[in-house]
Amino acid sequence: MKLGVRINYMLERKRRSKGRRGRMKTQKRDLGRSLRRK
Secondary structure: HHHHHHHHHHHHHHHHHHOOHHHHHHHHHHHHHHHHHH
């Protein structure tokens, strides 16, 4: 039970971070990942 609750908590946190403020951070992370892949 605790493990499931923790996963849900993390998922909600990610969703919230994708809001106004988190959008730029996620974009920068995605750019870094794509560059590393190439």
